[in-house]
Amino acid sequence: MTEQLLHHVEFGAGTPVLLLHGYTIDHRLLLPLEPVFAERDGWRRLYVDLPGSGRSPRLSGPVTAEAMGEAVLRFADKVIGDEPFAVVGISYGGQLARHLVAERGDQVLGTALLAPLVKPNGERVLPRREVLTRDEALVASLDPADREVFASIAVHQDETGWQAFRDHVLPGIRAHHREDAAALLKAYMLAEVPETRFGTHSGPHLLVTGRQDHLVGWRDQWELLEHYPRMTYAAVDGVGHNVHLDRPLVIQALLGDWLDTLAADASR
Template sequence: MSSVDVGDAQLVYTEVGTGSPVVWLHGSGPGATGMSNFGGNLAAFRDYRNIVVDLPGWGRSPRPATDEPLTFHAAERVVRAMGALGIERAHLVGNSYGGGVAMRIAMQYPERVDRLVLMAPGGVLPTDAPPWPVGLERLFAYMAAEKPAREAMAEFVRLMVFDEALATEALIEERYEASLRVHPELPIPPNFGDLTPDLGLVGAPTLLVWGREDQTVPLTWAPKILAGIPHAELRVLPHCRHWVQYERAPEFNHIVREFLQGGAAAASEG
């Protein structure tokens, strides 16, 4: 684990492998870190230079005080980190909130992005939200609790997977301990920002990956993103909820590798 100066804070990251760079961006759930989201996938990507980030305010990366929407703030810090690490252009893989951060980077810095992989990304809400899906309700309730209980974390983790046997005690404990690290409080629900108006600015080839039974960012939210991003395609995995990269790791790794090996985005694709 290392850190990089992004101007107003240090961004913590883990680097694994060598080759073309891939930046991995995690979700916003309690206890989320880059490695808790993606640690089990990296062995399949060792022929890439993997930069697995703890986004500002999660894991061991501090969150500077800001009134800026979280997605916008995080995207700018990730781009600064890429520059400091000598990465001019990279593939971005984002889960949930991290998917929103990846989209924001692709909108604002298209020259920095080769291909996008977005797993049930945040930042694009339907017009009738709230009410929130049950997964987001539990996420916001956990964030709002003065002293969250371990059982609340267990309930949250079980909701993230279709096969609850994957919600192991070790995983629950890891996420619970990480969630107790103190960061500045957020309003509930947090101000993540709205990416909807700028979807058409995403020029990179984009792969959307969704669990059919996702109860946090449901599949019914996918069509707006699929229609809005010019070069987007969608893969849906059955018997799977929000943590596609964890619950269906072999299929996820295969799908993503196949997509990334399509090559760097040509200028004409933007």
């Protein structure tokens, strides 16, 4: 039986960029990054739905971090082949992006890690939960199920924050497979920390965290820098877990600089 390819949306042509979303979301979470690429030629964007999310097939065996990583590797091998490529990973996708570096080495040009998962629950150093803006009337008007998940994640609970959440977060939450998500929670961390497998990676890397991110925090990610000698690190104020939705212009500027650095390296 032929293995079903992970669902993905593709834009542009040139150097492949694999974009990996987080837990219980789908590729639509990362589509707000498109304006960064629209300003630049030469990037083939592959927005992927991870197994059991969006329109992608479920895993055929146990749902573990290793199985998720293997599914992404198979996708990359089929769709990208042996071309050099870059990776953008947010939250859980950030762990998978680092796994790709461990597995594919110098074929990975660099990564952009947005609020990446690096430590298991219970071992993270987290800031206290903060809500920076809240429109009580708006929040009260929402469907109870939508209100619960929005209020549990968003630091900006106003009209702008809700529109971004509604358009880019909720669709994936509604589409993911609940049983698989519950199974993954029991084995969501890779058995081996990716950096222990390769030591250092010399490509350009970007790491963006939110000072108000109460889910994965911003302190633990600092430890990654010793493994990426050319990594830019930013802990952005006014930002929760969905960093690119809370301060889009700041994150887009950082991502654009990372892409320009990758392109400059390639031209040398």
